[in-house]
Amino acid sequence: MSITQISKRLSSSPQRFPDCCLGISSTLIAHLSSILPKKPTFTVSVGSGSGLLEALIVNHDENVTVQGVEIGSAVNRYIAEEHMNVVIGGWGLCSAAQQATAWMFVYPRDPKLIKKYIDTYGDRPLELIAWLGPKVDWPDYELQFRQSSFSELTYPDDIGLTPYEVMVIARRSC
Template sequence: MDISQISKQLLPEPKRFPDCCLAISGTLIIYLTSLLPKKPAFTISIGSGSGLLEGLIVHYDKNVSVEGVEVDSRINRYIAEEDMNIVGGGWGLWSAAQQAAAWMFVYPRDPKLITKYIDTYGGQNVDFIVWLGPRVDWPDYELRFCQSPFSELSFPDHIGLTPYETVVVARRPC
């Protein structure tokens, strides 16, 4: 099924898709497209998997650019090939991350990878980081953000997630 057909299935309430950990809703896509920077700035999605969420964001708003970062190009199904970046293994970093205006981590596996990205590439170009995942996992990540330059945390409500999922937007304090 192509991204256009999938986008027509989106409802205000979250729906599970077989190739995305996160339940996705039209409400969530609208929220993320309003949050993420517009071109020429871009967002990277670290551990983008199939690219379904990223593909839906770009499909909804052509002024938003989201590039995927993954360890295996065969996993990607929805991100344009020119916007897909491959790293060498689960701890590999993509050096162009330092040029992105925003980073997105969807159901990340290890808090240490976020710390590694922030310590290595979290310079002044990165305005904010979006973390999406299970509420129960957030405490494992919270300390990493609180001890980083991205310690100003917000928890948006009513953005089309399941009750067991959350989104956190981490910014630099003013």
């Protein structure tokens, strides 16, 4: 099924897809599209997996560019090859992150990886980091953000997530 076909099937209620951890809704895609930077800047999505979420965002707003980052390219099904970055191992960092204006972490596996990204590439032009995952996991990640320059945290509400998921937007503290 193409991204356009999947996009047309989305509703305001989150749906599960076999190749994405996150429940996806039209409301979530619209919200992410509205907060992510517009061209010529771009977003890096660390651990993009199949690229379904990222492709749906780009399909919704052609002025948004999302580059995926994954350990291997074989899992990617939806992100254009020129927007896919491959790192070696779960601790590999994507150098494209240093030019990105935003990062997304969707169901990340280890809080220390976020710390490593912030410590290595968290300078300007980075403006925001979107963390999406289970509410129960957030406390393990919150400390990494609170102890970084991205400690200004907001928790958008009514954005089309499942009841057990949360999005946190981290911005540089003044």
